[in-house]
Amino acid sequence: MSPNSNSGGLTLNGLERQVVSRMKSGSNRYFVVVLIFGLLMLAGSIAGLMATVGGHHVYYNVNRELAWGVLISTYVYFVVTSTGLCLVSSIGHIFGVESFMPLAKRAVFLAIVTLCAGFFVICAEIKVPIRMMLYNIISPNLTSNIWWMGTLYGVALAVMILEFIFLYTNKVKLAVICGFTAAVGEIAANSNLAGVFGLLNGRDFWHGAFLPIFFIGSAVMTGAAALIFFHVLAYRVNHEIMDEPMLRAMQGCRKVAILGICIVSFFTIWRMVSLVAGEPSGAYLGAMAMIKGSYAFSFWVFEIGFALVLPLILYVRSQGTNLRMMLVASTLMIIGLFFMRYNMVIVGQAIPVYYSLGVNGSKELIKYFPSYLEILVTLGGFGLTGFLFLLGEKVFGGHKMDAHH
Amino acid sequence: MKKQLLDLDKSHNEGVENISAEERRNFLKMGLTLTGVFASGTLFSLVGSAQKVFASDAAFVEKYPYKPHYSMMVHVDRCIDCERCKKACAKTNDVPDYGFRTNILEREVPNAIGVKTEFIPVLCNHCNLSQCTRVCPTKATYKNPSNGIVMMDTTKCIGCLSCQMACPYNARYFHEEKMAVDKCSFCWESRLSKGEKLTACAEACPAGARIFGDLSNPKDRVYKRVHQIEKTVWVLRPEAGTKPNVFYTRG
Numbered sequence A: 001m002s003p004n005s006n007s008g009g010l011t012l013n014g015l016e017r018q019v020v021s022r023m024k025s026g027s028n029r030y031f032v033v034v035l036i037f038g039l040l041m042l043a044g045s046i047a048g049l050m051a052t053v054g055g056h057h058v059y060y061n062v063n064r065e066l067a068w069g070v071l072i073s074t075y076v077y078f079v080v081t082s083t084g085l086c087l088v089s090s091i092g093h094i095f096g097v098e099s100f101m102p103l104a105k106r107a108v109f110l111a112i113v114t115l116c117a118g119f120f121v122i123c124a125e126i127k128v129p130i131r132m133m134l135y136n137i138i139s140p141n142l143t144s145n146i147w148w149m150g151t152l153y154g155v156a157l158a159v160m161i162l163e164f165i166f167l168y169t170n171k172v173k174l175a176v177i178c179g180f181t182a183a184v185g186e187i188a189a190n191s192n193l194a195g196v197f198g199l200l201n202g203r204d205f206w207h208g209a210f211l212p213i214f215f216i217g218s219a220v221m222t223g224a225a226a227l228i229f230f231h232v233l234a235y236r237v238n239h240e241i242m243d244e245p246m247l248r249a250m251q252g253c254r255k256v257a258i259l260g261i262c263i264v265s266f267f268t269i270w271r272m273v274s275l276v277a278g279e280p281s282g283a284y285l286g287a288m289a290m291i292k293g294s295y296a297f298s299f300w301v302f303e304i305g306f307a308l309v310l311p312l313i314l315y316v317r318s319q320g321t322n323l324r325m326m327l328v329a330s331t332l333m334i335i336g337l338f339f340m341r342y343n344m345v346i347v348g349q350a351i352p353v354y355y356s357l358g359v360n361g362s363k364e365l366i367k368y369f370p371s372y373l374e375i376l377v378t379l380g381g382f383g384l385t386g387f388l389f390l391l392g393e394k395v396f397g398g399h400k401m402d403a404h405h
Numbered sequence B: 001m002k003k004q005l006l007d008l009d010k011s012h013n014e015g016v017e018n019i020s021a022e023e024r025r026n027f028l029k030m031g032l033t034l035t036g037v038f039a040s041g042t043l044f045s046l047v048g049s050a051q052k053v054f055a056s057d058a059a060f061v062e063k064y065p066y067k068p069h070y071s072m073m074v075h076v077d078r079c080i081d082c083e084r085c086k087k088a089c090a091k092t093n094d095v096p097d098y099g100f101r102t103n104i105l106e107r108e109v110p111n112a113i114g115v116k117t118e119f120i121p122v123l124c125n126h127c128n129l130s131q132c133t134r135v136c137p138t139k140a141t142y143k144n145p146s147n148g149i150v151m152m153d154t155t156k157c158i159g160c161l162s163c164q165m166a167c168p169y170n171a172r173y174f175h176e177e178k179m180a181v182d183k184c185s186f187c188w189e190s191r192l193s194k195g196e197k198l199t200a201c202a203e204a205c206p207a208g209a210r211i212f213g214d215l216s217n218p219k220d221r222v223y224k225r226v227h228q229i230e231k232t233v234w235v236l237r238p239e240a241g242t243k244p245n246v247f248y249t250r251g
Helices: A012-024 A028-054 A070-093 A098-125 A129-138 A145-168 A172-198 A210-237 A244-276 A281-292 A296-318 A323-350 A372-395 B021-035 B037-042 B057-063 B084-093 B131-135 B162-166 B200-204 B221-226
Strands: B070-075 B103-108 B117-122 B141-143 B150-152 B172-175 B180-183 B210-214 B246-249
Touching: A012 A372, A028 A098, A028 A372, A070 A098, A070 A145, A070 A172, A070 A210, A070 A244, A070 A323, A070 A372, A098 A145, A098 A172, A098 A210, A098 A244, A098 A372, A129 A145, A145 A172, A172 A210, A172 A323, A210 A244, A210 A323, A210 A372, A244 A281, A244 A296, A244 A323, A281 A296, A281 A323, A296 A323, B070 B221, B084 B103, B084 B200, B131 B141, B131 B162, B150 B180, B162 B172, B200 B210, B210 B221, B221 B246
Parallel strands: B070 B246
Antiparallel strands: B070 B210, B103 B117, B141 B150, B172 B180
C-alpha cells in the first residue's frame, strides 16, 4: 500500500505507528550505518561550533589570502549536487518525460538533504552566522552574488519542502508549480554561486563567463550520478528489486550522466587549453599546478579519472542494465566531483594576488591543506546527508510512486 | 580646384631649435597618447587619456566624484622598509599582531644594474569601482559617499570573507576581536574625522614615500604628482579594473 494513500484519514497516532513500524523493519546493519552517520554529523557539528567560538584562525588552516578552504568547496559540492538532483528529476515530474517520473519523490527529498548539508557546512565557515540571518534581510546588497545565491537557495529550499509535502499529499498541480519554481530558483542560485567566483576581476583563474556555464553542465552530471547512486543504494537498504519503470529511470539517468560527462569534459579541455595557451599571468601558475604540480594527483586521478573518464567507460559498458557497474561509476563520480570542486576553489586562491609583481612571498602557490577540524566538518556534511537519506528511506517508506503517475 | 601638394624634398628645414616649447609638449603628448604609454601605460586609474588628464572643470568633477577625493601617491624609490608606517598604523588603528592594514612588499632583482631591491608599500586602494563593496552581501563594507573612502560597518559584517576574495590588493583581514573584517580607512575614524590632515602612515614616513592628499584639489600635492607627464605614474594590478586611488611613481 502506498504510504500516503489514506493520508486524509490518518491520525497522528496512526502516523506515528506507521513510522515506528517502518523504522523497526530496518536491519541491525542499517542502524549501525545510521549511527555512524549520526556520529559523523555530531562530530562535524562540535568541530564547527568549536571553530566558530574559538576562532577560525586557530582551528582552520585558512589565511588572509587563501581565506576559503575545504568548507567552501564542500558547500559548493553539496549545493551543486542539490541543483543537479532538482534539474534531472524535473525532466520527469515537471516536463513530463515518463521514464524519469519514478524519481520525483526521492530526488526532491535528496535535493533538500544535500542543500541542508551545504547549509550545515557553510554555517561552520561563515564567521558570524548570527549576523547573517539578520543583515541578509535588513541590509541586502543586490549587487552581491553571495546575497543572491544565499537568498535563492533559501527560497528554493522552502519551495522544495512544499513540493515534497504536495507530492506526498497527492496535490499534483501544486507540486508541479513548486517543482518548476524550485528548478528556476536552483538554476539562478547555482549560476550566482558560480558568479561569486567568476565575477572577480582580480582572480584570473576564475574570472569570466566560463564558471556560470560550467556549473550548470556540471550540476546536471552530478545530479544524474547522485540519482543513480542513491536509488541503487535505497533499493538495497529496503531489500527490494527495482521494477521496470525504475529501471527505465536509471537508464535515463545514465544517458543524462553520459551527456553531462561529455559536456563537462569538453569544457574542461578548453578551459585548460585557454589557461595554458598564452600563459595568462594570473592563471597559468594554477593551471600548471594542476597539470604537473602539487594539484596534479587531485586533478588527473580524481577530477579526470574518477569524475570523467572511468565513469564514462563504466556507464557505456553497463549498457544501462548492469546496476552494479552503474553504482561503481556513480560512486567514482561522487568522489571525483568533490575534488573537482576542491581544485576549482583552492587553486583559484592559491595564486597570490601580487604574483604578477614578482615580489618576495608571492612567487609561488600559497600552500593549503585542511585542518582536522575542517575535515571533521566536511565529514559532518556527508554524515548529515547519509543520516537523513537512510532515515528518509524508512520514514517515507522507500519514497514509493503513487498510482496516478 | 587642383590641390597643391607639399613637396617635402624641396621644402626648407626649419630646424628643431625653432619649435616652441608648447609645440614640443603637444607633440610629446600626441606621441605618448598614440603609443599607448600615456593612455594606458601610466594612468590606468581614473583617467585614461591625455585629454582627460587636462580636462575642463566639468569633466574633471565627473572623474573625481568625491570632495575631498582622498588619494595617496607612493614614491617607491623613497621607501627604505623601516616599517614606521606599519607601526604607526597598528598603533593608531588598533591593528592586532596577526593582521595588517598596510604592508611593504619587497622585490629583489639580483641581475639589476645598480639598486637590486625595491620596496613597495601597499594598502587599500579605495578603488572607485571597488569589488569588495560590490560583493559584500550585507553592505557591511561601503564607499563613503562624501570622500570615497572604503569603510567598514563592523556590526553588519557576517565574516563570509568574500570581500577578501574580491580585493586584488590583499588589503583586508578578519579582526577576531572586532568579529569583522578590518582594513585601511585612510585613518578616517582615528585621524581625518578629527581634523587631522594626514594618515598615520604618511605622517610617520621619514622619507616622504607616502604622500596623502586630495585628488579633487588642483593645488594638492597628490593632484600635481598625478597630473604631470614627466615622471611615469602607475597603479598596481591595473588589469583588475577597479580604478584604484593609490598611485605609484619614482623620484
